[in-house]
Amino acid sequence: MKKCAALLMAICLMVTFAVAASADASVYYLNFKPEQDAQWQELAKVYTEQTGVPVTVVTAASGDYEKTLMSEIEKSDPPTLFQVNGPVGLANWVDYCYDLSGTALMEHLTSDSFALKGDDGTVKGIGYVIETYGIIANKTILEKAGYKAEDINSFAKLKEVADDLQARKDELGIKGAFTSAGMDGSSDWRFKTHLANMPIYYEYKADGIGFTDAIKGTYLDNYKQIWDLYITDSTCDPALLASKTGNDAVAEFVNGEAVFYQNGTWAWNDIKALGAENLTMIPIYIGVEGEENQGLCTGIENYWCVNNSADQEDIDATIAFMEWCITSDEGRKSMSQDMGFVVPFDTFTGEYASANPLVAIDTAMTAAGKEPVSWNFPSIPSEEWKNGVGSALTAYAAGTGDWDAVVSAFVDGWATEYALSH
Amino acid sequence: MMKTAKKTYHDGAVSGTKRVVDVLLSVLLALLSVAWMYPVLLILLNSLKLETAISTTSVFELPLGDKFVGLDNYIHGVTKMNFLSSFAYSAVITITSVLLILLCCSMCGWYITRVNSAISKAMYLLCVFSMVVPFQMVMFTLSKTADTLRLNTPFNICIVYLGFGAGLAVFMFTGFMKSVPVAIEEAAMIDGCNPVQIFFKVVFPILKPTMITTAILETMWVWNDYLLPTLVLDIKHYRTIPMAIQYFRGSYGRVEMGPMMACIMITVIPIIIMYLACQKYIIDGVIAGAVKG
Amino acid sequence: MEKAIKKYWPVFLLPTLAAFFIGFIFPFLWGIYLSFHKFTTVSKTAFVGLSNYAKVFADPTFVDAFWFTAAFTVVSTILINVIAFVLALALTRGVKGTNIYRTVFFLPNLIGGIVLGYIWQILLNGILTNLGLPLLALDARYGFWGLIILMCWQQIGYMMVIYISGLQNVPGDLLEAASIDGATSMQTLFKVKIPMVMPSVTICTFLTLTNSFKLFDQNLSLTGGEPAKASQMLALNIYDTVFDRAGAVWKGVGQAKAVVFFLLVVAIALIQLFFTRRKEVQQ
Numbered sequence: 001m002k003k004c005a006a007l008l009m010a011i012c013l014m015v016t017f018a019v020a021a022s023a024d025a026s027v028y029y030l031n032f033k034p035e036q037d038a039q040w041q042e043l044a045k046v047y048t049e050q051t052g053v054p055v056t057v058v059t060a061a062s063g064d065y066e067k068t069l070m071s072e073i074e075k076s077d078p079p080t081l082f083q084v085n086g087p088v089g090l091a092n093w094v095d096y097c098y099d100l101s102g103t104a105l106m107e108h109l110t111s112d113s114f115a116l117k118g119d120d121g122t123v124k125g126i127g128y129v130i131e132t133y134g135i136i137a138n139k140t141i142l143e144k145a146g147y148k149a150e151d152i153n154s155f156a157k158l159k160e161v162a163d164d165l166q167a168r169k170d171e172l173g174i175k176g177a178f179t180s181a182g183m184d185g186s187s188d189w190r191f192k193t194h195l196a197n198m199p200i201y202y203e204y205k206a207d208g209i210g211f212t213d214a215i216k217g218t219y220l221d222n223y224k225q226i227w228d229l230y231i232t233d234s235t236c237d238p239a240l241l242a243s244k245t246g247n248d249a250v251a252e253f254v255n256g257e258a259v260f261y262q263n264g265t266w267a268w269n270d271i272k273a274l275g276a277e278n279l280t281m282i283p284i285y286i287g288v289e290g291e292e293n294q295g296l297c298t299g300i301e302n303y304w305c306v307n308n309s310a311d312q313e314d315i316d317a318t319i320a321f322m323e324w325c326i327t328s329d330e331g332r333k334s335m336s337q338d339m340g341f342v343v344p345f346d347t348f349t350g351e352y353a354s355a356n357p358l359v360a361i362d363t364a365m366t367a368a369g370k371e372p373v374s375w376n377f378p379s380i381p382s383e384e385w386k387n388g389v390g391s392a393l394t395a396y397a398a399g400t401g402d403w404d405a406v407v408s409a410f411v412d413g414w415a416t417e418y419a420l421s422h
Numbered sequence: 423m424m425k426t427a428k429k430t431y432h433d434g435a436v437s438g439t440k441r442v443v444d445v446l447l448s449v450l451l452a453l454l455s456v457a458w459m460y461p462v463l464l465i466l467l468n469s470l471k472l473e474t475a476i477s478t479t480s481v482f483e484l485p486l487g488d489k490f491v492g493l494d495n496y497i498h499g500v501t502k503m504n505f506l507s508s509f510a511y512s513a514v515i516t517i518t519s520v521l522l523i524l525l526c527c528s529m530c531g532w533y534i535t536r537v538n539s540a541i542s543k544a545m546y547l548l549c550v551f552s553m554v555v556p557f558q559m560v561m562f563t564l565s566k567t568a569d570t571l572r573l574n575t576p577f578n579i580c581i582v583y584l585g586f587g588a589g590l591a592v593f594m595f596t597g598f599m600k601s602v603p604v605a606i607e608e609a610a611m612i613d614g615c616n617p618v619q620i621f622f623k624v625v626f627p628i629l630k631p632t633m634i635t636t637a638i639l640e641t642m643w644v645w646n647d648y649l650l651p652t653l654v655l656d657i658k659h660y661r662t663i664p665m666a667i668q669y670f671r672g673s674y675g676r677v678e679m680g681p682m683m684a685c686i687m688i689t690v691i692p693i694i695i696m697y698l699a700c701q702k703y704i705i706d707g708v709i710a711g712a713v714k715g
Numbered sequence: 716m717e718k719a720i721k722k723y724w725p726v727f728l729l730p731t732l733a734a735f736f737i738g739f740i741f742p743f744l745w746g747i748y749l750s751f752h753k754f755t756t757v758s759k760t761a762f763v764g765l766s767n768y769a770k771v772f773a774d775p776t777f778v779d780a781f782w783f784t785a786a787f788t789v790v791s792t793i794l795i796n797v798i799a800f801v802l803a804l805a806l807t808r809g810v811k812g813t814n815i816y817r818t819v820f821f822l823p824n825l826i827g828g829i830v831l832g833y834i835w836q837i838l839l840n841g842i843l844t845n846l847g848l849p850l851l852a853l854d855a856r857y858g859f860w861g862l863i864i865l866m867c868w869q870q871i872g873y874m875m876v877i878y879i880s881g882l883q884n885v886p887g888d889l890l891e892a893a894s895i896d897g898a899t900s901m902q903t904l905f906k907v908k909i910p911m912v913m914p915s916v917t918i919c920t921f922l923t924l925t926n927s928f929k930l931f932d933q934n935l936s937l938t939g940g941e942p943a944k945a946s947q948m949l950a951l952n953i954y955d956t957v958f959d960r961a962g963a964v965w966k967g968v969g970q971a972k973a974v975v976f977f978l979l980v981v982a983i984a985l986i987q988l989f990f991t992r993r994k995e996v997q998q
Contacts, residue, residue, distance in 0.1 A: 058658055066959065067959050071565065072657070077658070079655070123934060185939075239847070239850070242849070243850050251474045368808075383959070384960065388943060391943035392943070394942065395943075400854055434734070444809075447808065450805075451816050452812075453834070454816075455819040458823070460838075462880075463837065464837070465834055465837065478840045478843075479845065482845065503859040529730075530727060530730075530731040533724065533958075536720050539721065554925075554981055555739075555743065555980070556950065556973075557931075558931075558949075558973045559973045560742035560743050560746055560973075561954070562957050562966070564738065565748065567737060567741060583738070584731065584738065585736070585738015588739070611716050611970055616719070617723045618726060630835055645827065646827030646828060648827070648932050649954070679837075682833070689826075689830055693825045697822060704825075705821065709880040710945060
């Protein structure tokens with residue numbers, strides 16, 4: 001009988017610990033950007049072939065990054081490389097960030113301002129992609145209608161053009177001026193985060209600040225103006241926006257059913273079928289005085305952080321992998337050309353400068369003296385705030401809620417969420 | 423027996439009206455059945471459509487003409503999401519978990535009924551108690567515990583399922599064992615069998631109907647479970663079917679409805695086939711489970 | 716013989732007990748412990764007494780989720796059981812094709828919650844759009860009724876099967892006696908059939924009550940709690956609190972919510988048990 005029991009116990013233990021033996025140093029990257037998932041997987045494979053160090057890339061589903069990171073970081077094999085979106089994101093994860101000062105990454109970083117620092121001055125995160133967004137426009141249709149993108153230099157002008165396009169949509173063979181402002185989880189971040197940056201930017205600028213514990217909402221009427229424009233001069237009934245996905249907007253734009261599409265440089269791969277010569281980008285004008293000189297929105301929302309709770313050898317392997325990404329030919333080619341990133345490291349020059357035409361538009365605009373709009377949404381107090389604003393925008397568009405709810409989600413929500421997270 | 427009873431209590435005069443009612447009823451039921459199957463049919467039709475032809479407004483249109491893309495969505499969904507491996511993981515998890523639950527819980531159930539001790543009683547009460555506890559109560563700590571013990575692969579997550587699913591199974595087995603007379607087992611003991619032999623040679627065959635019932639109830643649970651594998655499995659390598667379907671909603675701007683519906687169909691079709699094949703067992707299992715519960 | 720078996724406890728009892736400890740007992744006790752603590756990682760916890768529980772009841776989303784869940788549970792329990800019973804009556808009349816209908820009605824039960832949610836999201840959004848009404852994610856009322864329809868579709872077949880078996884076990888001579896006494900079919904139904912299938916009613920009510928109250932997958936995939944958490948049920952609310960809210964405060968609060976949720980489920984089970992017992996005494 002004892003033999004039997006011992007055997008059973010042994011089986012139980014074997015099953016339990018069969019996989020417990022851990023491998024040598026390895027890298028586990030929890031990636032935030034689903035658009036580039038395939039390229040990261042490919043790059044990881046190349047690295048493993050060259051060095052023998054296993055690199056696992058997991059991409060969290062859109063809107064699920066925090067959730068995934070939260071449950072993964074607790075595990076016995078936590079991500080060694082993860083991302084935060086800026087100072088606010090860092091505040092939640094600062095205890096997990098390994099000090100990156102003195103690494104080759106810092107050496108090659110083109111400006112210190114692209115690094116996130118802790119209170120003690122150590123480097124907690126390093127930005128690895130500079131992005132730009134605005135309103136991507138289909139030049140061909142615009143010209144067919146008798147307009148030039150360069151002439152659109154204010155909200156009033158934008159509205160005039162959009163209204164006219166909308167009125168003549170049958171003649172022009174389009175379904176609307178703007179692509180559907182989908183509020184599905186795959187697309188709502190374009191409005192609850194990126195578009196929301198505009199009123200935040202102007203308020204910060206007017207007050208001369210970089211973050212706040214209580215937003216006043218000075219420019220919310222402008223936010224309403226642009227949102228109204230998006231949902232009225234659109235390819236679809238505003239009531240349907242809740243279920244419209246990012247794919248829908250891409251399809252409309254690529255099929256030439258809409259002229260304007262608010263998105264950024266990362267969307268290039270989706271829309272390149274239209275051809276670079278047919279595309280341009282215009283700033284998001286919201287009707288603020290002096291906006292003729294406003295440029296596109298440029299900033300960093302993706303910072304690499306190395307998990308300090310990982311084993312030291314995994315940490316070293318991770319840093320080696322990151323350095324390889326920005327110095328090796330394969331890494332540089334993948335990041336600049338395949339992923340289409342503008343990478344803020346001095347190793348990306350010459351043939352490794354970004355090949356993304358949307359980036360070229362931004363460069364030209366900045367060179368022409370337009371003032372880039374900074375990304376202030378990383379100072380948004382929490383994801384919860386974005387969700388609140390997003391829901392209110394959706395309800396307002398559908399007519400089931402009013403604008404006051406947006407204002408309340410924007411202003412009161414900010415104060416509440418700020419208080420909760422501090 | 424039931425039919426004869428019916429014939430006798432409905433006399434001739436009533437049967438005329440009964441026939442009318444029955445015809446009406448048949449029509450109603452037939453209509454209702456069609457309506458009942460419609461959601462699945464709708465997904466099937468849409469899964470054959472071109473991606474851009476799927477939207478909330480056009481969802482009821484048939485996949486005709488240039489909107490029809492054949493099996494493109496299926497091929498795309500399966501290759502891109504690695505859906506076949508999800509299918510295999512789900513199958514492995516379900517089979518190992520259910521087998522382990524059946525084996526361990528039948529032994530445990532037999533022990534509890536045959537041995538009248540404090541441990542037996544405590545174990546029984548705990549099992550009943552665990553059936554009431556919602557998963558949310560333990561989700562955070564269970565995922566932590568399972569991770570520490572490395573129970574995070576499709577091959578050993580069955581231990582977690584045994585732990586969390588033991589309650590119902592033990593309850594079913596004890597319920598059945600109570601009605602089985604002890605005499606045969608005693609006879610076997612006199613013949614010189616030890617308890618392990620008695621269990622596998624005598625008790626195990628008797629338990630077969632309850633085994634089937636329990637297997638069905640546990641299979642339905644494990645195969646469709648979403649939250650437990652999401653939290654416990656090592657997501658770096660493994661994704662079950664419900665996790666894969668949920669993941670379709672991810673990715674910036676990349677909710678691909680066509681492939682998603684194709685994968686829903688791939689998930690649903692085997693279920694339908696299995697159900698049609700062992701319908702009798704499944705329905706008997708449900709009834710037996712209800713009587714015990 | 717009992718003694719002989721007893722000695723073999725490591726074979727018969729230990730594997731289940733060990734797994735039970737890993738998969739249930741330990742996490743359960745640990746969960747209760749953590750609900751009194753503030754923590755981001757479980758290695759660093761700080762005792763905060765009952766303050767997590769105070770936060771639970773001060774959280775409007777939790778209270779809203781409770782009322783949503785309660786309303787959903789009541790409506791779905793009544794609807795599912797009434798419809799399932801009516802269908803069971805129809806299918807025990809000996810109409811042709813009974814088996815096919817039973818097969819069809821039972822089928823949705825085998826499809827998992829996540830998949831069910833997406834199937835109905837596509838269908839219901841399509842219907843709402845074509846009627847010019849707001850979508851599921853826009854109006855919690857549609858979300859509510861969407862969930863009810865979904866639950867009915869999934870559960871009616873299951874409950875119907877149990878009712879059919881209950882009705883088939885009503886002794887034929889009892890029905891005969893009723894018909895000889897001149898009882899109308901309505902009287903037979905209420906005076907004979909329903910009292911005789913009371914055990915089935917108890918089981919089905921219990922199953923629908925707990926299934927509805929603990930609903931998670933369908934809620935996550937059909938509405939995801941939209942708009943603005945207005946269609947969020949308790950289980951989803953807890954999940955969001957634990958995993959979706961950054962910061963040390965929320966983990967403990969989420970765990971406390973889970974304990975409250977657990978107590979509510981136990982309360983429902985006990986009330987149910989109490990009524991069942993009382994009825995059994997009366998019979």
